[in-house]
Amino acid sequence: MRFGFIFSEVAQGLRRNIAMVISIILVTFISLTFVGTASLLQLQIGQMKNYWYDRAQVAIYLCTDISPEATCPRGEASEDVKIQVQERLASATLAPFIEEFYFEDHEQAFANFQEQFAGNAVAQYVKAEQLNETYWVNLFDPNQSQIITESFTGLAGVEEVRDQRSYLDQIFNILNIASLAAISVALLMLVSSVLLISTTIRLSAFSRRRELGIMRLVGASNFSIQLPFILEGVVAAFIGSLLSAGAVLGLVVFFVQGFLAERLPFTSFVSLSDGMLVVPLLIAAGVVLAAAASGLAIRRYLKI
Amino acid sequence: MISVQSVTKKYKGTPRPALDQVSLEIEKGDFVFLVGASGSGKSSLMRLMLREDVPNSGSVHVLGENLVGLPARRVPFFRRKLGVVFQDFRLLPNKTVAQNVAFSLEVIGKSQGFIQEAVPDVLGLVGLGEKADRLPSELSGGEQQRVALARAIVNKPAILLADEPTGNLDPTTSEGIMALIDSINLAGTTVVMATHDRSIVDKMQRRVVELSAGQIIRDQATGSYGVRS
Ligand SMILES: Nc1ncnc2c1ncn2[C@@H]1O[C@H](COP(=O)(O)OP(=O)(O)OP(=O)(O)O)[C@@H](O)[C@H]1O
Ligand SMILES: [Mg+2]
Numbered sequence: 300m301r302f303g304f305i306f307s308e309v310a311q312g313l314r315r316n317i318a319m320v321i322s323i324i325l326v327t328f329i330s331l332t333f334v335g336t337a338s339l340l341q342l343q344i345g346q347m348k349n350y351w352y353d354r355a356q357v358a359i360y361l362c363t364d365i366s367p368e369a370t371c372p373r374g375e376a377s378e379d380v381k382i383q384v385q386e387r388l389a390s391a392t393l394a395p396f397i398e399e400f401y402f403e404d405h406e407q408a409f410a411n412f413q414e415q416f417a418g419n420a421v422a423q424y425v426k427a428e429q430l431n432e433t434y435w436v437n438l439f440d441p442n443q444s445q446i447i448t449e450s451f452t453g454l455a456g457v458e459e460v461r462d463q464r465s466y467l468d469q470i471f472n473i474l475n476i477a478s479l480a481a482i483s484v485a486l487l488m489l490v491s492s493v494l495l496i497s498t499t500i501r502l503s504a505f506s507r508r509r510e511l512g513i514m515r516l517v518g519a520s521n522f523s524i525q526l527p528f529i530l531e532g533v534v535a536a537f538i539g540s541l542l543s544a545g546a547v548l549g550l551v552v553f554f555v556q557g558f559l560a561e562r563l564p565f566t567s568f569v570s571l572s573d574g575m576l577v578v579p580l581l582i583a584a585g586v587v588l589a590a591a592a593s594g595l596a597i598r599r600y601l602k603i
Numbered sequence: 604m605i606s607v608q609s610v611t612k613k614y615k616g617t618p619r620p621a622l623d624q625v626s627l628e629i630e631k632g633d634f635v636f637l638v639g640a641s642g643s644g645k646s647s648l649m650r651l652m653l654r655e656d657v658p659n660s661g662s663v664h665v666l667g668e669n670l671v672g673l674p675a676r677r678v679p680f681f682r683r684k685l686g687v688v689f690q691d692f693r694l695l696p697n698k699t700v701a702q703n704v705a706f707s708l709e710v711i712g713k714s715q716g717f718i719q720e721a722v723p724d725v726l727g728l729v730g731l732g733e734k735a736d737r738l739p740s741e742l743s744g745g746e747q748q749r750v751a752l753a754r755a756i757v758n759k760p761a762i763l764l765a766d767e768p769t770g771n772l773d774p775t776t777s778e779g780i781m782a783l784i785d786s787i788n789l790a791g792t793t794v795v796m797a798t799h800d801r802s803i804v805d806k807m808q809r810r811v812v813e814l815s816a817g818q819i820i821r822d823q824a825t826g827s828y829g830v831r832s
Contacts, residue, residue, distance in 0.1 A: 304709045510706075513693060516653075517754070518682035519710035521675075 308527040309534065312503050319499040320535045326495055327539030327589070328546070330488030331581045335547035337481035338577050339555075343569045344474050348467075350567050355463040357438065357447045359384060360431040362458045370458050376432065380456030384434055387450065396446055400436040408433065431458060489588065492539075496532045496589055497596035504528060504600045511601070525597045532593030533586055540585030544578040604793050605629035605652060605762065610661030612647055612817075621647040622658070623817035629795065631761075634788045636804050637797040638828055639814035645797035648814070649764050652795065653687060654678050666761055683711055686755030686763045686792075690770035692747045694739040694754075701726065701735040704754045711758070725757040729783060745776035749783065756787055763787060765796040769803065777803060801828040 313320050361380060362371030381402070387393060388400050403411070409427035416422040436447055444462040451460045504511060514524050551574035560568045607627040613620040622644045629635055637645045650656045651663050654670045663670040668681050694703050701722050708718045726732050729749040739747050748768055755763060765784065769777035781803055788794045798804060804811060804827060811826035812819060821829065 509693070509695060513695065513707065514710045515679070516682065516687055516693070517707040517711060517758075518679040518685075520679045520712075523710060523712070 305523075305527055305530070309530045312507070312527060312531045313534065315506055316499055316503050316531075319495070319502060320531075323492065323495055323499055323532070323535040323589075324539040324542070326488060326492040327536045327585050328542040330485050330492050331540050331543035331585055332546045333481050333485035333488060334584065335543055335577050335581050336550065337478045337485055338580065339547065339551065339569050339573065340474065340478035340481065342573050342576075344471055344478065346567050346569065347474075348471060351467050352441050352464060355441050355467060357436040357444045358461045358463065359434040359436065359447070359451050360458045360461065361433065362456050363429060363431055365429050366431075366458045371456070373455070375428075376456035380454075381432075383454070384451065384457070388434065388436065393446065393450065396438055396440070396443055398437040398439050400434055403433045403435060405430060405432055492536070493588055493592040496536065496592040499535075500528050500532050500593040500596040501600050503531060504597055521601075524601065525594065528597040529590055529593045532589040532596075536585040536589030537582070540582045543585070544581050547577055547581065548574045550574075604631045604633070604666065605795070606662075606664040607648070607651070608662045608664075610648075610651065610658040610663060612644075612651065612656070612658045620659075620817050622651075624661070625814075625817070625819055626661075627812060627819065627822070629793060631793055632788070632791060634785075634794045634807070634809040635796070636807070636809060636811045637795065637814065638799070638804060638811060641799075643814040644817045645814055646766055647817075649766055649795065649797060652762075653685060653764060654681060679711075683758060684761055686758070686760035688748065688751045688755050688763070688765045688768045690767040692739070692744075692751045692771075694747060694750055696739055699736050699738055700731060700742070700750050703739070703750055704757055707754050708757060713758075721757050725753045728756075729753045743776070744772050745779055748772065748780050752780070752783060752787070756792065760792060762793045762795065765794065767797055767799065769798065769800055774802065781807065804828040 361376035361384075362374065363376075364374045366374070385402075388397060405427040408430040409425070412425060412430055413422050438444060438447070441464060444464065448460045448462065451457050511524065548571065551569060551571055555568050556570065560566075605627070606629075607625055610622055610625045611620050612622040625644070625648065627648075637648065639645055647656070651658055651670070652665055654663075654665075654673060657663075657671055666681070666684055670681070673681060695706065698706060704722045704725060705718050708721065713721075723732065723735065726735050729752055731746060731749050731753065734742065734746065739750065742750070748771075752768075763784070768784065769780055772780060777800060784794060784796065785807070808825045808827075811821065811823050811828070813821035813829055
């Protein structure tokens with residue numbers, strides 16, 4: 300069949316069902332925007348994980364006078380404790396895993412605390428000796444924090460060993476749940492757009508049943524009978540996916556780069572090139588889903 | 604050309620078969636009238652020849668194709684070798700006469716060049732050369748059936764199946780249509796035509812196959828419509 304003929308058939312079908320076509324465009328637009336946002340959120344989580352996990356340290360908190368009795372029966376950690384910790388960190392068993400470690404005393408901890416909580420009321424009440432003296436440990440592989448935890452937990456004079464990643468994991472969990480929620484919404488919307496496409500295609504076929512009857516009578520091939528309908532769904536979904544691609548890129552440029560990145564300068568955010576990575580995915584998803592939905596719809600319609 | 608052997612066709616939910624052990628041979632160039640009371644199975648038989656349906660048992664061969672075993676994807680290519688017209692014309696109301704004929708060529712992938720030549724030719728042949736740009740609603744019933752005939756023969760089919768082509772037309776108009784179908788037959792096309800029109804059958808004196816309750820009760824080389832009941 301000639302291209303021009305198919306094109307005019309498709310255009311006619313789109314015009315005849317304009318309201319339904321617009322609703323397909325809108326529903327695919329919104330559902331794919333959710334898909335795109337969820338994918339970007341995943342990319343963002345990945346980037347932040349890379350960035351923060353690499354910088355995550357293991358903290359060995361030493362006892363202070365106000366530490367709980369149960370873990371620190373002897374109060375403030377003595378010089379002996381510090382020597383013991385230091386020796387163990389430098390020992391042949393642990394040294395190969397440790398990139399570097401350093402000691403933070405009460406005064407440095409106090410200075411850091413004042414900086415971090417500047418302007419907060421708590422900064423005025425806290426005293427230097429209430430803050431833990433700490434050994435900060437950077438591992439070659441942050442995944443192996445267990446080695447430090449196991450060898451220092453329970454040591455006399457050590458209040459607690461803490462992997463900073465445990466805080467990060469909580470944040471990432473929240474972000475993950477958000478992106479899962481976006482994906483669930485996206486899936487529901489995709490289901491409804493698939494149903495909408497197949498209904499529209501069936502309506503379109505119904506309104507052209509005379510043509511279909513004649514086409515079958517004169518021996519038009521199944522392919523050429525079905526193609527205009529499939530293209531109809533694909534064109535509508537394609538427009539919707541272009542809109543969603545625009546929305547996703549807009550989100551990256553104006554919200555992430557223009558707003559978030561300016562306010563949180565020390566965090567790395569998804570960039571336009573990450574957004575560009577998502578765009579072909581959205582368009583492919585829209586086109587493939589629409590082709591499958593309308594293909595199935597028209598095949599089932601023609602069987603009856 | 605057309606060979607129907609011991610065909611039985613039973614529709615779901617009906618007690619008696621629409622066609623009951625029907626056998627029929629039609630040669631190249633034949634002109635065959637299918638007659639019989641309403642519901643005797645004429646349309647059912649033609650639907651089998653067009654492979655719109657398959658029989659429950661028996662075989663149907665048309666133009667060398669075994670229609671019972673013909674895979675669905677090859678059915679369209681088989682149908683291109685046939686022309687069909689019906690009582691209700693089946694034209695597209697929003698397309699002109701010429702576009703209606705062109706449409707049937709476009710959907711089977713004929714080139715624009717072929718279409719531009721074949722359409723005026725065939726419209727001239729059926730006597731509608733002047734009315735190529737009219738819409739079907741601006742034509743009389745007889746003229747609409749001429750358009751349908753033009754569409755059926757434009758692809759030079761070996762067989763023309765006509766199911767009550769004059770069923771909606773007055774006697775004079777019917778005669779014109781029959782003259783046209785006759786000339787199509789004289790040009791070499793095999794014609795199978797179902798009809799209730801006694802005067803046409805009597806006048807044409809062609810082969811007559813009479814069906815009754817799904818069975819062939821008469822097959823005459825040159826015959827009339829049958830006894831008045
Ligand atoms: N699609 C169908 N489903 C069920 N029964 C059908 C179907 N088509 C036809 N029949 C039945 O098969 C029988 C033969 O019908 P058919 O249409 O072949 O008759 P016909 O000879 O063409 O009649 P007419 O002269 O009125 O056109 C009838 O009893 C009819 O009710
Ligand atoms: Mg009939």
